[in-house]
Amino acid sequence: xxxxxxxxxxxxxxxxxxxxxxxxxxxxxxxxxxxxxxxxxxxxxxxxxxxxxxxxxxxxxxxxxxxxxxxxxxxxxxxxxxxxxxxxxxxxxxxxxxxxxxxxxxxxxxxxxxxxxxxxxxxxxxxxxxxxxxxxxxxxxxxxxxxxxxxxxxxxxxxxxxxxxxxxxxxxxxxxxxxxxxxxxxxxxxxxxxxxxxxxxxxxxxxxxxxxxxxxxxxxxxxxxxxxxxxxxxxxxxxxxxxxxxxxx
Numbered sequence: 001x002x003x004x005x006x007x008x009x010x011x012x013x014x015x016x017x018x019x020x021x022x023x024x025x026x027x028x029x030x031x032x033x034x035x036x037x038x039x040x041x042x043x044x045x046x047x048x049x050x051x052x053x054x055x056x057x058x059x060x061x062x063x064x065x066x067x068x069x070x071x072x073x074x075x076x077x078x079x080x081x082x083x084x085x086x087x088x089x090x091x092x093x094x095x096x097x098x099x100x101x102x103x104x105x106x107x108x109x110x111x112x113x114x115x116x117x118x119x120x121x122x123x124x125x126x127x128x129x130x131x132x133x134x135x136x137x138x139x140x141x142x143x144x145x146x147x148x149x150x151x152x153x154x155x156x157x158x159x160x161x162x163x164x165x166x167x168x169x170x171x172x173x174x175x176x177x178x179x180x181x182x183x184x185x186x187x188x189x190x191x192x193x194x195x196x197x198x199x200x201x202x203x204x205x206x207x208x209x210x211x212x213x214x215x216x217x218x219x220x221x222x223x224x225x226x227x228x229x230x231x232x233x234x235x236x237x238x239x240x241x242x243x244x245x246x247x248x249x
Contacts, residue, residue: 031054120237130173158189160200162185188201
């Protein structure tokens with residue numbers, strides 16, 4: 001018989017190529033060196049590669065049939081494949097989370113806010129108090145993948161309940177169970193290529209436009225405090241605004 005020097009497959013004496021791996025057969029029945037692993041012919045007593053004495057029994061070569069090597073028996077290979085598979089699954093999971101999951105931000109919660117209007121000298125002219133509530137709590141999860149609400153409409157809408165201005169408005173805001181809102185306005189946050197804008201739509205087509213100084217859209221939507229320029233129809237002395245979140249729940 002002939003043993004393949006590549007896969008240790010056993011072949012007949014007439015075979016020229018291994019029946020398992022197709023490698024060319026060079027030796028007949030051989031013996032493996034216990035030191036370097038080289039296949040040696042039976043007429044040798046020492047390995048021609050390292051000089052180690054080949055094992056013998058009663059002066060004859062000690063033969064041991066070698067079964068063909070298979071990658072299925074390589075434990076290290078399975079460990080490497082397992083680690084690679086875990087890495088691939090982790091990367092795909094991360095990509096899936098980033099592309100389809102959403103981020104909940106503070107602006108989605110119900111907020112009590114103070115909106116102070118300022119003149120050109122940054123002096124407060126008027127302070128209004130609102131209770132801002134999202135129209136749909138599902139919109140809290142809008143900011144994510146291509147199937148999210150944000151991907152289709154770059155406007156986040158809320159309802160602003162107006163409780164008045166000055167000290168009376170502040171007191172009414174904290175006595176909601178006994179004090180009813182004076183008006184209900186539509187508040188929308190819009191992200192634009194050059195500026196981030198908050199619009200407060202009053203009745204009779206009166207809209208207060210707040211142009212935020214914050215350029216980052218995530219910080220603009222998810223911030224407790226905001227400031228910038230203001231356009232208040234009918235009140236030319238108002239130039240700036242400052243928005244402060246008093247609490248959220």
